[in-house]
Amino acid sequence: MTPELGQLALILALLLALAQSILPLLGAWRGNRALMAVARPAASGQAVFVALAFAILVWAFLHFDFSVQYVADNSNLQLPWYYRIAAVWGAHEGSMLLWVLILNVWTVALALFSRQLPDVFVSRVLSVLGIISVGFLCFILFTSNPFGRLLPMPADGADLNPVLQDPGMTFHPPVLYMGYVGFSVAFAFSIAALLGGSMEQAWVRWARPWTNAAWGFLSCGIVAGSWWAYAELGWGGWWFWDPVENASFMPWLVGVALIHAQAVTEKRGSLRAWTILLSLFAFSLSLLGTFLVRSGILTSVHAFASDPRRGTYILCFLAFVVGGSLLLYALRAPKVAGGRAFALVSRESAILIGNLMFTVAAAMVLLGTLFPLLGDALNLGKISVGPPYFGLLFPLLMLPVVLLLPFGPYLRWGKSDVPVLKQVLARAGIAAAACAILAAFFVQGQLKAIAGVACAAWVGVGVVLYIVKRAREMPRGRRYPAEMAGMLLAHFGVAIFLIGVLLSESLSVTRDVRMSPGQVAAVGGYEFRFDGVTQTTGPNWEAEQGVVTVTRNGAPVAVMHPQKRTYTHEQIQTESAVDPGITRDLYVALGEPMDANHIEGAWALRLYTKPFIRWIWGGGLFMMLGGFVSAADRRFRVKRDAEATQTITTPAQESRA
Amino acid sequence: MSRLLPFFAFLLLATLLGFGIWWNSSHDPTAVPSPLINKPAPAFALPKLDDPAQIVSKDSMLGKPYLVNVFASWCFACGQEHPVLMAESKQLGVAVIGYDYKDEAADAKAWLAQHGNPYDMVIADPSGHTAIDFGVYGAPETFLIDGKGVIRYKRIGPLTPDVIAQQLKPAIDALQKEAP
Amino acid sequence: MGKALRAWVLLMLIAIAGVAMAQAIDPLPFRDHGEELRFQHLTSELRCLVCQDENLADSNADFARDLRHKVFELMQQGKSDAQIKQYLVDRYSDFVLYDPPVNTRTWLLWFGPLLILIAGGCVVGYTIRKRSRADTVAAPTDNGDDW
Numbered sequence: 001m002t003p004e005l006g007q008l009a010l011i012l013a014l015l016l017a018l019a020q021s022i023l024p025l026l027g028a029w030r031g032n033r034a035l036m037a038v039a040r041p042a043a044s045g046q047a048v049f050v051a052l053a054f055a056i057l058v059w060a061f062l063h064f065d066f067s068v069q070y071v072a073d074n075s076n077l078q079l080p081w082y083y084r085i086a087a088v089w090g091a092h093e094g095s096m097l098l099w100v101l102i103l104n105v106w107t108v109a110l111a112l113f114s115r116q117l118p119d120v121f122v123s124r125v126l127s128v129l130g131i132i133s134v135g136f137l138c139f140i141l142f143t144s145n146p147f148g149r150l151l152p153m154p155a156d157g158a159d160l161n162p163v164l165q166d167p168g169m170t171f172h173p174p175v176l177y178m179g180y181v182g183f184s185v186a187f188a189f190s191i192a193a194l195l196g197g198s199m200e201q202a203w204v205r206w207a208r209p210w211t212n213a214a215w216g217f218l219s220c221g222i223v224a225g226s227w228w229a230y231a232e233l234g235w236g237g238w239w240f241w242d243p244v245e246n247a248s249f250m251p252w253l254v255g256v257a258l259i260h261a262q263a264v265t266e267k268r269g270s271l272r273a274w275t276i277l278l279s280l281f282a283f284s285l286s287l288l289g290t291f292l293v294r295s296g297i298l299t300s301v302h303a304f305a306s307d308p309r310r311g312t313y314i315l316c317f318l319a320f321v322v323g324g325s326l327l328l329y330a331l332r333a334p335k336v337a338g339g340r341a342f343a344l345v346s347r348e349s350a351i352l353i354g355n356l357m358f359t360v361a362a363a364m365v366l367l368g369t370l371f372p373l374l375g376d377a378l379n380l381g382k383i384s385v386g387p388p389y390f391g392l393l394f395p396l397l398m399l400p401v402v403l404l405l406p407f408g409p410y411l412r413w414g415k416s417d418v419p420v421l422k423q424v425l426a427r428a429g430i431a432a433a434a435c436a437i438l439a440a441f442f443v444q445g446q447l448k449a450i451a452g453v454a455c456a457a458w459v460g461v462g463v464v465l466y467i468v469k470r471a472r473e474m475p476r477g478r479r480y481p482a483e484m485a486g487m488l489l490a491h492f493g494v495a496i497f498l499i500g501v502l503l504s505e506s507l508s509v510t511r512d513v514r515m516s517p518g519q520v521a522a523v524g525g526y527e528f529r530f531d532g533v534t535q536t537t538g539p540n541w542e543a544e545q546g547v548v549t550v551t552r553n554g555a556p557v558a559v560m561h562p563q564k565r566t567y568t569h570e571q572i573q574t575e576s577a578v579d580p581g582i583t584r585d586l587y588v589a590l591g592e593p594m595d596a597n598h599i600e601g602a603w604a605l606r607l608y609t610k611p612f613i614r615w616i617w618g619g620g621l622f623m624m625l626g627g628f629v630s631a632a633d634r635r636f637r638v639k640r641d642a643e644a645t646q647t648i649t650t651p652a653q654e655s656r657a
Numbered sequence: 658m659s660r661l662l663p664f665f666a667f668l669l670l671a672t673l674l675g676f677g678i679w680w681n682s683s684h685d686p687t688a689v690p691s692p693l694i695n696k697p698a699p700a701f702a703l704p705k706l707d708d709p710a711q712i713v714s715k716d717s718m719l720g721k722p723y724l725v726n727v728f729a730s731w732c733f734a735c736g737q738e739h740p741v742l743m744a745e746s747k748q749l750g751v752a753v754i755g756y757d758y759k760d761e762a763a764d765a766k767a768w769l770a771q772h773g774n775p776y777d778m779v780i781a782d783p784s785g786h787t788a789i790d791f792g793v794y795g796a797p798e799t800f801l802i803d804g805k806g807v808i809r810y811k812r813i814g815p816l817t818p819d820v821i822a823q824q825l826k827p828a829i830d831a832l833q834k835e836a837p
Numbered sequence: 838m839g840k841a842l843r844a845w846v847l848l849m850l851i852a853i854a855g856v857a858m859a860q861a862i863d864p865l866p867f868r869d870h871g872e873e874l875r876f877q878h879l880t881s882e883l884r885c886l887v888c889q890d891e892n893l894a895d896s897n898a899d900f901a902r903d904l905r906h907k908v909f910e911l912m913q914q915g916k917s918d919a920q921i922k923q924y925l926v927d928r929y930s931d932f933v934l935y936d937p938p939v940n941t942r943t944w945l946l947w948f949g950p951l952l953i954l955i956a957g958g959c960v961v962g963y964t965i966r967k968r969s970r971a972d973t974v975a976a977p978t979d980n981g982d983d984w
Contacts, residue, residue, distance in 0.1 A: 235895045242890050270968070277663060284667075297677035299686060301889045308682045315678065319671050326664040333660055343969045352965065356957045364950035371946045373677045380942040382689055384884045386892070386935025393950055510877060514864040591862025604862040689886055692930045759899070785903050792928040794886045794900055
């Protein structure tokens with residue numbers, strides 16, 4: 001009976017979402033306060049019912065209700081409870097429900113924290129979010145019902161894909177969706193601003209914390225996904241330029257551009273149309289990602305089972321939302337370039353160039369991802385586009401950004417002093433050169449590694465110099481407003497990330513070896529001794545577990561236990577052993593016994609040393625932190641009265657300027 | 658006008674995505690068209706399954722068109738294809754050569770004994786090395802090779818009555834019209 | 838698409854999924870570390886045809902193993918990377934290359950981003966020019982707080 005309640009809850013949520021999308025919009029149009037007042041209660045009510053449906057699905061998993069098809073397909077009696085919860089979003093139907101739940105979380109948060117904004121504006125924003133919710137609730141109810149019954153009820157279920165039975169996977173989808181869906185808020189703000197005309201100039205300021213927070217979540221989600229691929233897929237790689245990865249990366253790139261463009265628009269009134277367009281792009285790309293992952297039109301390691309019906313539905317919805325919003329943009333976007341003038345050497349120019357590079361990078365990723373499809377469409381034959389393509393073009397496009405980065409904080413709005421910039425150029429340049437020379441002694445002439453150290457020093461020193469400058473020049477308490485601190489953190493994250501990527505890519509050592517117990521292999525300055533294989537068991541798997549003792553110049557470093565697991569339903573899954581470290585990871589994966597009948601004999605193993613690879617995720621986490629810290633700036637949380645007066649005065653000032 | 662540009666770009670994108678849905682529902686996404694069509698088949702020399710001492714080579718097959726059907730006892734889809742071959746192989750008008758791909762000879766013999774043998778001759782490639790020259794990447798696959806030793810048609814995946822009637826038969830007929 | 842074919846595809850995918858996540862660990866007798874590096878690099882740029890989206894180096898599919906061994910064999914025969922790639926392209930088409938060759942068919946792929954960059958660069962350049970001339974730009978008056 002309970003699963004039907006879940007479905008009923010979803011239907012009620014859909015009705016409330018319909019009310020939320022239509023009535024407040026009508027109210028805002030006709031100036032009817034009663035209709036506008038529907039927005040908040042409808043949003044809260046919808047959230048309650050969606051949460052209820054979600055809770056019912058969780059409950060079904062926890063209580064092994066295999067009469068629910070989705071539960072039977074994705075869990076079994078042996079699966080531990082924490083993975084049964086993660087199994088809720090382990091496949092298509094449940095992950096869509098999570099998508100809608102998170103959309104509701106954002107909507108309710110917005111409804112709560114938007115009391116200081118004009119009612120007309122909030123009504124429109126909540127309506128737009130309601131429309132998106134209607135689309136996805138219909139999608140769930142009509143094509144992807146997670147509460148479908150399986151009768152007669154089987155005694156036991158199938159299994160959650162073993163690849164998903166990993167802590168990284170419990171964490172990765174919710175956080176990633178927080179990012180994806182979070183861009184819907186900036187999207188809704190933009191639509192509301194387009195609908196409202198030039199009245200709400202201040203909308204960009206209101207949208208900024210939401211954009212920054214969403215981007216922070218997206219960064220975190222991508223980091224978690226990358227970490228999961230590294231640890232769980234067992235290939236030791238951290239990014240594969242797979243279509244599904246690209247689908248999450250494109251909104252991230254556009255998000256970076258959007259965050260900066262919003263700063264220009266808010267502070268200087270320039271680039272208004274562009275900021276709106278970027279908000280539309282960021283969320284459109286999130287929707288596109290959903291489409292790519294679930295339609296199965298691209299071949300990917302991560303794709304869900306493909307179903308043309310679902311693909312068609314999402315495409316229609318995509319066409320409605322994205323096509324509609326771009327049409328609205330064409331009709332209503334501000335026609336005259338507003339805002340204050342700026343010189344060639346100014347922060348606006350630098351941000352514009354950065355925006356250009358990030359947008360082109362996103363377009364490049366889109367082109368590369370969809371090109372195989374284009375090849376089919378234009379009859380060019382089947383073509384693969386992979387890491388060599390992206391790995392060549394992406395760094396080229398990002399190079400100007402890295403070169404501009406240290407100047408960012410020093411550049412002034414409007415027009416900058418050139419001498420200050422020359423000083424930065426000299427100092428960061430000297431630091432980069434010095435670090436490059438120093439690094440050259442350690443990396444045996446690996447140009448990529450030297451470039452990595454130089455770029456990181458260039459960016460890092462630039463950021464640190466600015467931190468010192470602020471500390472010297474500003475009185476305590478006014479040195480680092482949250483918005484600036486966030487920027488500095490995120491930029492510093494870029495430096496850390498650069499070290500991680502370029503050093504680990506160039507200095508990693510991989511070896512596939514055949515080892516008998518007692519045998520030693522030397523990899524990257526470490527000695528790996530294979531001490532044989534034993535049997536071990538877990539809650540829902542049995543495994544052959546290798547013991548590898550690692551020493552360096554005879555001194556013990558780590559004892560590692562790579563496993564080859566066999567899950568309840570005979571799926572085989574390699575569990576690599578990782579010994580993490582700040583300057584290097586040691587990584588061991590267990591292959592096959594050379595003789596299947598003698599597991600006590602020789603085995604095939606893959607041994608890696610991966611210098612500085614952790615810095616990749618460290619850099620990503622700094623960027624995430626930057627997004628969150630910026631979002632927390634008090635400037636974005638001004639009291640209602642102050643905000644109200646500003647709302648009226650800002651446009652006037654802008655037009656005079 | 659420039660404000661409409663993003664909208665038109667999106668229309669193009671949406672068209673491409675719509676095409677993708679259509680294409681994927683009508684094509685096998687894993688099939689990779691072979692570049693060997695209308696090129697000479699690779700030279701091969703493989704033993705017969707039932708008499709490993711006898712070697713069949715490309716040269717020994719020249720003169721008449723023949724069909725090479727890649728199968729294996731471990732291949733599930735081959736089991737689905739098998740009844741079709743049993744029913745139709747004799748009516749094709751060309752010799753049908755079974756190509757036992759990456760298989761144990763004993764397994765293959767048992768499999769043929771159980772399900773019947775539709776082939777005029779079976780050759781074995783236990784290592785799969787020669788198959789790489791043919792561009793084989795799975796089973797079942799089927800090649801039509803003409804009397805001059807040129808690959809004229811390739812089917813990736815199982816032959817079905819429809820495929821035979823609509824693709825393979827016309828290809829064979831065309832070959833026989835060419836023949837003097 | 839016929840029913841049988843669809844079943845075949847499905848089964849193939851299942852079969853692949855079953856093995857895909859196990860390790861592709863394949864010790865080969867390299868002559869030296871340089872050759873091993875060359876092999877790792879080469880196989881990482883070749884696509885495993887039967888997998889979802891994996892390179893030869895990472896794939897544990899049986900067929901990927903065969904191709905890896907073929908690549909190794911060709912390397913032992915002294916073939917260059919370009920020759921080995923050509924060998925596979927002749928048999929399996931450009932689809933095996935993750936690094937698509939620059940030709941008329943991939944022209945848009947390789948130069949499309951450049952075209953977008955140039956077009957975008959023109960717009961940015963035009964905007965900066967216009968905005969820096971539109972008004973006499975005020976000299977920096979920031980007190981450091983308006984950063």
